[in-house]
Amino acid sequence: AVQLVESGGGLVQPKESLKISCAASGFTFSNAAMYWVRQAPGKGLEWVARIRTKPNNYATYYADSVKGRFTISRDDSKSMVYLQMDNLKTEDTAMYYCTAGRELGYWGQGVMVTVSS
Amino acid sequence: IQLTQSPSLLSASVGDRVTLSCKGSQNINNYLAWYQQKLGEAPKLLIYNTNSLQTGIPSRFSGSGSGTDYTLTISSLQPEDVATYFCYQYNNGWTFGGGTKLELK
Numbered sequence: 001a002v003q004l005v006e007s008g009g010g011l012v013q014p015k016e017s018l019k020i021s022c023a024a025s026g027f028t029f030s031n032a033a034m035y036w037v038r039q040a041p042g043k044g045l046e047w048v049a050r051i052r053t054k055p056n057n058y059a060t061y062y063a064d065s066v067k068g069r070f071t072i073s074r075d076d077s078k079s080m081v082y083l084q085m086d087n088l089k090t091e092d093t094a095m096y097y098c099t100a101g102r103e104l105g106y107w108g109q110g111v112m113v114t115v116s117s
Numbered sequence: 118i119q120l121t122q123s124p125s126l127l128s129a130s131v132g133d134r135v136t137l138s139c140k141g142s143q144n145i146n147n148y149l150a151w152y153q154q155k156l157g158e159a160p161k162l163l164i165y166n167t168n169s170l171q172t173g174i175p176s177r178f179s180g181s182g183s184g185t186d187y188t189l190t191i192s193s194l195q196p197e198d199v200a201t202y203f204c205y206q207y208n209n210g211w212t213f214g215g216g217t218k219l220e221l222k
Contacts, residue, residue: 035211044203044213044216045160045205047211047212061210061211097159097160103166104150104152105162105171107159110159
C-alpha cells in the first residue's frame with residue numbers, strides 16, 4: 001500500500017528555518033512528481049511546491065507566497081522528499097501535507113509547523 | 118487560475134441528491150479534481166480529470182463539467198459524507214478552491 005509519512009514539524013520563531021521530510025513507500029517514487037500542500041488552522045488547502053522527476057530535470061515550482069523562502073528537494077535513492085523553509089513567517093503556520101501524483105492521489109497524515117514568538 | 122466554490126456551506130438530508138459547484142477564472146480544460154476532507158484527516162481524492170472516479174470511491178460520487186464550470190454530485194447523501202469538499206485545478210499552475218462544508222440537516 002502507498003504510504004507517505006511526514007516528519008520534522010514543530011514550533012519555531014519568526015525568521016527561523018525548519019526542514020520537513022516525507023518518506024514514501026508502496027509506489028515507484030522516482031516516477032512520481034511530488035508536492036507539498038498546506039492548510040492553516042481552520043482554513044482551506046494551499047498548494048505550496050512541486051518537484052518533477054529526473055527525466056524532467058527535477059524541475060521545481062513554488063507558490064508566490066513561499067517563492068524565495070522555501071526549497072523543495074528529493075532523494076530518489078531514499079524515496080524521500082523535503083521542504084526546506086527559511087525566513088519563516090507567522091502566516092506559514094499550518095499543517096503541511098506531502099502528496100504524490102499529478103492528481104494528488106496520495107496524501108500523508110501531515111506535519112504541523114507553528115511559527116510564533 | 119482562481120477557483121470559486123459554492124455554496125460555502127450546504128445542509129442536506131440523508132438520501133438527498135447534492136450538487137457542489139466549482140468555477141474557474143479561466144478554462145481548466147477538464148484538469149479538475151475533487152477531494153473530501155473529514156475533520157482531523159488528510160484530504161482524499163474522489164474524482165480526477167473532471168469525471169474519473171478514484172479507485173475505491175463509492176459510485177454515488179460523480180463529477181462533470183467543462184471549460185470553467187465543474188460539478189461534484191452525490192446521488193444519495195450518506196451520513197459518512199459529512200465533510201468539506203475541495204476542488205483543484207492542475208491545468209495552468211495548481212490551485213485549490215475555498216471549499217464547501219457539507220453538513221446534515
